[in-house]
Amino acid sequence: MNVPFAPVRGLLGTDYMTVRPDFREMANPYDPRERIAVVPAIAPDVAVFHGWQGDRFGNVVASAASDAKLIAQAARRVVATVEEIVDGDLSRQPVRGALVPGIHVTAVAPAPRGAHPTSCHGRYPVDRGHLQRYIDAARSDATFKGYLDRYVLGTRDHAEYVTRVAADGA
Amino acid sequence: MAVAIARRLRDGETIAVGSVSPIPALACLLARATHAPAARLILLGNPEHFPFNGGMQEFYNFALRGRLDVFFGSGAQIDGHGNFNLSVIGDYAKPVVRLPGGRAQGALPFVVKRLYLFRTDHSRRVFVPRVDFVTAPGTSPPDVYRPGGLAGVVTDLCVFDFSPARGRLELASLHPGVSLEDVQAQTGFPVHAPAPVPPSPTPTDRELELLRGRVREELAEFYPEFVRARS
Numbered sequence: 057m058n059v060p061f062a063p064v065r066g067l068l069g070t071d072y073m074t075v076r077p078d079f080r081e082m083a084n085p086y087d088p089r090e091r092i093a094v095v096p097a098i099a100p101d102v103a104v105f106h107g108w109q110g111d112r113f114g115n116v117v118a119s120a121a122s123d124a125k126l127i128a129q130a131a132r133r134v135v136a137t138v139e140e141i142v143d144g145d146l147s148r149q150p151v152r153g154a155l156v157p158g159i160h161v162t163a164v165a166p167a168p169r170g171a172h173p174t175s176c177h178g179r180y181p182v183d184r185g186h187l188q189r190y191i192d193a194a195r196s197d198a199t200f201k202g203y204l205d206r207y208v209l210g211t212r213d214h215a216e217y218v219t220r221v222a223a224d225g226a
Numbered sequence: 227m228a229v230a231i232a233r234r235l236r237d238g239e240t241i242a243v244g245s246v247s248p249i250p251a252l253a254c255l256l257a258r259a260t261h262a263p264a265a266r267l268i269l270l271g272n273p274e275h276f277p278f279n280g281g282m283q284e285f286y287n288f289a290l291r292g293r294l295d296v297f298f299g300s301g302a303q304i305d306g307h308g309n310f311n312l313s314v315i316g317d318y319a320k321p322v323v324r325l326p327g328g329r330a331q332g333a334l335p336f337v338v339k340r341l342y343l344f345r346t347d348h349s350r351r352v353f354v355p356r357v358d359f360v361t362a363p364g365t366s367p368p369d370v371y372r373p374g375g376l377a378g379v380v381t382d383l384c385v386f387d388f389s390p391a392r393g394r395l396e397l398a399s400l401h402p403g404v405s406l407e408d409v410q411a412q413t414g415f416p417v418h419a420p421a422p423v424p425p426s427p428t429p430t431d432r433e434l435e436l437l438r439g440r441v442r443e444e445l446a447e448f449y450p451e452f453v454r455a456r457s
Contacts, residue, residue, distance in 0.1 A: 065290060065371045066333025070365040079358045091369045120279035121271075153280060177273050184451075 060097055067093040083182025103131030107156070108179070110138035115146040119177050128160040133154045137167035139179055167214050172221065187222060228252040228437065230399070233344060237262040239295035242285070242338075243269030248445065248452040250298035250454050255441045256433060268294075272448040286330075290337050292373055297338040299331055301379075303357040304343060306395055306415035308364020308388045310377045311357035318359060327361045335362035336370075340377035340434065348381035353413040362440045365393045384409050385426055394418060399426040406409055 061082075068091060073079050084090040104129060107118035116125035116136040119197075128134045136156070141164070147157060169176075173186040193203035204210075211217045228289070231253035235241060239262065243251045244265040256352035258265050269275035272438040288294065301310040302325055312327025335341050341362075345352050347407060379386040379395060383404045386395040397409065410417045429437065436442075446453040 064333060068370045069360065069366050071313070071318070072328060072332055072333055081269040089369060090371055116315045119273065121273050121276050121281060123281035123283050126281055126283045154281065162358070 058082070058097075061094045062097065064093045064095055067095075083190060087114065095163070098130065100127070100131040101133065103127040103134045105136055106136075106176065107136050107138045108131070108153060108176070109140055109142050109146060110136055110164035110166070111142055111144060111146045111158075113145055113147065114161035114164055116156040116158075116161060117146055117151045117153045118156060119176070120152075120154040125154050125156050125160075128156045133162040134160055135163045135165070136161055137170040138226050139166075139170065139176060143165050163200055169218050170214065185225070189224075227344065227346070227380055227382060228256055229433055230385050230401075230426050231344065232257040232260070232433075233310070233427050234342065234378065235262055235265060238264045240266045241296040242268040242270065242289070242292060242294050243298055245269075246300050246332075247300070247344070247345070248449040250342070251449065252437070252441065252445050255444050256436055259436050259441055269448060275448070286333075289334055292337050292339070294338045296340050296342065296377075296407070297342050298328075299335075300325075300342060301343040301345065302352070302355045304352060304379060304395075305354055305357050305364075306418075307356050307393055308395055309360050309362070309423075310343060310364075311359045311361050313359045313361045315358055331361045335375055336366070336372050338374045341375060342377055343379045345379070345381045346414050348383040348409070350414040351414060351424070352396060353415065355414050359388070364388065365390055370429065383412065387440055396420075397423055399424045401426045402428065 067073060067079060068081060068163060073081065075092065078096050080094050081091055082094055084092045105118060105122065105124040107116040107124060109117045116124070116138060124136075147155060169180065172180070173183040173190065175182045190203060193199045207217055207220060229250050231250055233253060235257040241254050243254060254265065254267050258267065267275055268285070270276060276289070278287075299310070299312060301312055302315060302323070303311040312325050312331050314321040316322035322371070362377055373395055375390060376388040378388055378398065382401070383400040384400050385400040388394075389396055395418070397406070397417055400406065400409065400423050402425065404418065406419055406423055442453060
């Protein structure tokens with residue numbers, strides 16, 4: 057839409073109006089009896105999301121409960137990771153879920169279990185054991201560095217991350 | 227608590243429940259199995275009970291249009307004026323705890339017809355004289371669009387109704403075995419109460435049977451841990 061801001065019916069009287077100086081208030085130009093909050097547009101440089109399937113045309117199918125299509129239209133560059141790359145053209149077949157057309161998408165990368173440790177609906181549930189490991193690690197800088205070294209900085213690629221997570225168990 | 231919430235839900239209403247709200251979800255399923263068979267339930271985070279295909283954006287648009295009759299929230303802090311905090315404990319810039327409330331609760335309490343807050347741990351830590359951060363105010367002046375708002379608070383001790391006219395929480399009922407003094411002792415603001423305070427509704431045999439049977443099985447589909455922990 058490329059609008060610079062959006063009106064929001066809400067927020068007035070909340071402390072978000074205090075801690076966010078970029079949230080402003082104005083009179084509704086079409087009904088001056090109403091005060092309304094306005095918030096600036098978010099224009100991300102990059103959007104990243106995970107989907108079920110991608111194809112070589114950049115089409116991606118993601119959960120219809122996700123906002124993948126929204127963020128894909130908001131960002132300048134769009135990177136999708138997917139559970140699998142499929143043959144054929146996803147835009148020319150019936151899909152279950154939300155089709156993000158390839159015209160929005162900059163890059164698609166296969167990443168099975170790429171939503172881990174959160175869930176990928178229909179594929180795998182939340183990994184609560186690993187999330188707890190993350191929460192425990194996040195309590196101090198030292199333990200968090202240990203987490204990063206083991207799972208993020210110390211892994212060559214996503215496949216090694218998946219292998220290491222499986223080896224460590226819950 | 228589930229029965230107290232269920233009795234406040236009406237047949238044919240559109241009711242949305244957040245992704246970490248097992249007790250409201252239980253109440254909705256119970257209401258639908260008893261007096262509200264035509265209630266429409268939206269369970270966020272559960273694709274089987276999410277009637278939209280345009281993501282959370284579509285859900286929020288639906289809610290902002292005033293189409294939700296009932297929504298639930300928790301509230302880390304709640305004060306006597308119906309202000310609640312689900313954003314941050316401590317200073318905003320350097321918080322003790324950062325909470326996720328701003329996404330839904332910065333706007334939905336303005337437009338959802340009846341918002342109910344629930345707490346399973348009624349204490350002075352929760353019911354404070356003044357919230358650290360106003361995620362949503364109890365009342366708004368007339369020049370702010372506010373067709374909806376807080377309707378009540380259900381806790382493990384009692385039920386409060388919110389009176390928008392008086393801008394305050396008022397004790398509606400006490401759960402079995404709980405006295406007004408108990409509630410006041412655990413509440414950090416003066417409790418306004420009718421005399422005498424009515425008792426909260428007790429579950430009927432039929433409700434108990436459903437809570438232990440069919441409704442429990444339905445809840446287990448999307449809150450397996452919650453149900454398992456109470457086996």
